[in-house]
Amino acid sequence: KGAPESDDDAVRRILSAAGELIDSGLAEPSILRVAQKVGVTRQTVYRYFDSTDALLRSAVAFAVDEFLEDLSRSLRGLTDPDVAIVEGIAVTLERIRANPRFALLFSRDAHGRFLPEVTSSTARTLGRSIVDGFDVEWSEHGWTRRDLDELVEHMLRTVQSFLADPGEPPRAGEALREYLRRWATPAPKS
Numbered sequence: 350k351g352a353p354e355s356d357d358d359a360v361r362r363i364l365s366a367a368g369e370l371i372d373s374g375l376a377e378p379s380i381l382r383v384a385q386k387v388g389v390t391r392q393t394v395y396r397y398f399d400s401t402d403a404l405l406r407s408a409v410a411f412a413v414d415e416f417l418e419d420l421s422r423s424l425r426g427l428t429d430p431d432v433a434i435v436e437g438i439a440v441t442l443e444r445i446r447a448n449p450r451f452a453l454l455f456s457r458d459a460h461g462r463f464l465p466e467v468t469s470s471t472a473r474t475l476g477r478s479i480v481d482g483f484d485v486e487w488s489e490h491g492w493t494r495r496d497l498d499e500l501v502e503h504m505l506r507t508v509q510s511f512l513a514d515p516g517e518p519p520r521a522g523e524a525l526r527e528y529l530r531r532w533a534t535p536a537p538k539s
Contacts, residue, residue, distance in 0.1 A: 360397050360407075362387050367408040372449050380404065412450045417475065420444060421482055430490050431534040433483045434500070438507050438533060439526050445512065446521075467509040468502065476501040500535065507533055 353359035366386040370378035378386075380401055384394045398404040423440045427433040445451040466472060480487075480501055487497060507529075511520075520528055 356397070359389075359393070363389075363394055363397060363404070364408050364411040367404055368412060368450055371408065374449070377401065377405065409450050412448065413475075416444060416448065416451070417479065420479060424479075424483060426484055428484050428486070430485050430487065430492070431530070433480075433485050434504065434534050435526055435529040437479070437483070438504050438529055441504075441508050442511050442525065443521070445508070467512065468505045472505055473498070473501055476505050480504075503533075503535060 353362060363383060367378055367383045370382060370386060375382065378401075380391050380394045380398070383404065384391045387394070394404070398407060420437075420440060423444075424433065424436055427436055477498065480497055492500070
């Protein structure tokens, strides 16, 4: 591989290594393990990330673009608001649960330390861009900008709740969608 060409290259290599370790089943790779995988010292990794938490957060952020593209592809063609809301929540949960990097952050082993980020302003902004990208003509269905902002918050809080406590047994697939169709499809105020 050789020495990194720049700080950006070094960060990319570190984040790729952390992601590969997570994907291989290592729940919480240490700075030392990541450094070993990259072939650098711990001090080199600490130069860019001051803690394991910072490294893990960045490794997940590194995977977010791919996650968002996949989510967007999965939701193309949905024009009914209720269907888009249900699928938006269900597909997000399914993708988070299936991706080792995201599952790590929201697992019970993580002691909920990352759950508040599900409804952060950054998450709401990303969520809004996803909802705006749906093929739904929201205004034709009576939805205002404020309604959509609150819808995104509601959807993220629903995802957050299912991540914090998936239920016994956890709902998935059609059972999850049936539950969401019944309880998570709000109507805008007219």
